[in-house]
Amino acid sequence: MVRIRPTIETSLRISSEIDPKPVRIRFFGVRGSFQGDDQRIGHHTSCIVIEYGDSITICDTGSGVRNFGAEIMQEYTMRGREVRVNVLYTHMHGDHTFGLPSFDPLFSPKTHMHFIGGTHTFKRESHDGTIETWEETVHETLQRQILVEPTFPINYRELPCKRTFQLVRPGERFTIPSSYGDIVVDCDIMNHPGRAYGYRFHFGNDKVLALVLDHEHEPEKPEFDQKILRLCDRATLTIGEVQYTKRFYDGHMPNGISFRKGWGHMWAEAAARQFEEARTTHVITTHHEPKFGLPEVTEIVRTINETTGIRTDYAFQSMEVTL
Ligand SMILES: [Zn+2]
Numbered sequence: 001m002v003r004i005r006p007t008i009e010t011s012l013r014i015s016s017e018i019d020p021k022p023v024r025i026r027f028f029g030v031r032g033s034f035q036g037d038d039q040r041i042g043h044h045t046s047c048i049v050i051e052y053g054d055s056i057t058i059c060d061t062g063s064g065v066r067n068f069g070a071e072i073m074q075e076y077t078m079r080g081r082e083v084r085v086n087v088l089y090t091h092m093h094g095d096h097t098f099g100l101p102s103f104d105p106l107f108s109p110k111t112h113m114h115f116i117g118g119t120h121t122f123k124r125e126s127h128d129g130t131i132e133t134w135e136e137t138v139h140e141t142l143q144r145q146i147l148v149e150p151t152f153p154i155n156y157r158e159l160p161c162k163r164t165f166q167l168v169r170p171g172e173r174f175t176i177p178s179s180y181g182d183i184v185v186d187c188d189i190m191n192h193p194g195r196a197y198g199y200r201f202h203f204g205n206d207k208v209l210a211l212v213l214d215h216e217h218e219p220e221k222p223e224f225d226q227k228i229l230r231l232c233d234r235a236t237l238t239i240g241e242v243q244y245t246k247r248f249y250d251g252h253m254p255n256g257i258s259f260r261k262g263w264g265h266m267w268a269e270a271a272a273r274q275f276e277e278a279r280t281t282h283v284i285t286t287h288h289e290p291k292f293g294l295p296e297v298t299e300i301v302r303t304i305n306e307t308t309g310i311r312t313d314y315a316f317q318s319m320e321v322t323l
Contacts, residue, residue, distance in 0.1 A: 011320040012313065014237060014282065015207070021180040023203050023323035024051040025239075029064020030315040032214070032243045032265065032287030033095050040294045042317020045095040046213065046287060048239065052203055055178035057086040059199075059211060062095050064317065066102035072111070073104050082110045082162075086176055089117035090213045091196035092141045100142070101152050111161035115142070116176075118168050118187065118197045168197070170227075180204070188227040190215035192264035200231045207323055210235035210280065213287055216263070217270045224274045232278035237323055239315070241287035242271040242300050248289065268303040276308040286315035 015022055029044030036043050045062030058065060072083055085105065090096060105111040120141075147156035168174055170189045175182040184202040189195050190212065198212040210232040217224055232238045243265035251259030265287070266274075275283050283304060288297050297314045305312040 011322065013322045015323055019322075021053065021204060023207060023209065025049070025209070025237075025321040025323060026051075026068075027064075027286065027315045027317060027319040027321075028068050029060075029062040029099070030286045030288055030317055030319075031062075031095070031290050032241060033263075034290045035063060036288065036290035036292065038293035040316065041288055041292075041297055041314070044317055045099065046090075047099060048211070048286075050201070050209075052183055053178040053180035055086065055176055055180075055183065056084070057088050057176060057183075059088050060090055060096040060213070061087060061100040061103060062097070063099040063102065065099040066104075069103040069105050073108070076105075076108060076110050080110075082112055084112040084114060086114045086116060088199065089115070090198070090211070091192060091194065092117075092120055093194070093196075093214070096213075097141070097146060100146055101154070106159055106161055107154075109160040109162075112164070113161050114164045114166065116166045116168060116174075118170065118189075118195075120194050170197070186231065188231055190228055191218070191225060192216065193262070196264070198228060198231045200235070203323070206236075208235045208237075209323060210238040210240070210278075212238065213241045214264050215241065216261075216265055217274060219261070219270070224277055228274065229278045232275065232280045235278070235280045237282045237284065237321070238275060238278070238280040239284045239286055240266070240271060240275065242266045242268055242285040242304070243287050243289045244268070245296060245300060245303075248291075248296075268300040269307070271300075272304040272307045272310075275304065275310055280310065283310055283312045284315050284321070285312065288314070 026049045029047035030042050031045045044064035046060040047062045047064030048059040049068055050057045143156045168187050173186050186200040187197050190198045192214045196214040201209040244267040246267045246269055249260050249267040301312045301314045
């Protein structure tokens with residue numbers, strides 16, 4: 001088993017003290033779109049690490065992944081053996097991927113990186129000058145856009161770590177092996193530019209974690225996305241993005257900040273109604289707007305809690321949750 005020293009003091013325990021198979025969830029990056037300033041929340045972009053028995057799953061490699069990489073390197077020094085790390089992508093936007101080159105284990109032959117993710121749609125100008133749309137896998141994105149010159153000096157093909165890939169499809173159920181038994185995971189597409197994936201993790205028979213990061217409920221739509229409601233349905237814990245207040249989403253903020261409709265993110269009132277409809281029991285908000293400090297993030301939590309009665313906390317960098 002890989003044992004990693006805890007780096008934080010503030011923690012939240014949802015399971016009982018005697019649970020023999022706890023799920024450890026740590027937040028290494030909680031900002032959305034770009035890095036933020038308020039240190040009480042943290043500045044790094046999306047990175048959540050889930051540990052269950054001997055399995056490590058990094059959900060997105062925003063800039064927060066660098067600190068987790070330092071922990072794993074310490075493990076190499078102590079144990080001197082290969083560490084397998086699952087990297088599960090919600091989507092390939094920069095705030096969820098561009099921290100990867102700062103993840104030191106990537107440059108060690110003792111690392112086995114297992115990338116899991118879905119296909120994405122986007123437009124690119126092809127060599128003959130026409131615009132075409134196609135699907136691109138996680139593999140191809142890393143190779144063509146992130147770990148390649150002139151973006152980065154080291155080429156993806158030269159990395160010494162072992163790399164394997166797993167493509168998941170919308171509506172598909174897959175498993176992540178662990179010494180506590182397989183983690184069963186459902187995945188589906190969410191409304192986000194270029195698409196993003198939400199995940200529903202089953203740990204044993206009684207614990208469900210819903211992870212629904214980047215998505216948007218368009219105000220003119222009368223109903224919430226059934227796929228998201230299914231992912232969150234009666235989850236033990238839902239980690240959901242709620243990037244905006246309604247006035248920020250609508251553009252009623254000082255300094256002429258324009259509205260955010262179509263950017264693919266949630267605002268507090270819509271998120272509250274969605275979580276209530278999904279009958280989730282506990283929400284942790286994340287993917288905080290970089291311009292927001294503690295007052296705005298707290299306001300979002302209060303809005304969800306007061307309108308739904310659902311226990312709601314905000315994620316902050318170095319937060320640890322035991323499920
Ligand atoms: Zn994002």
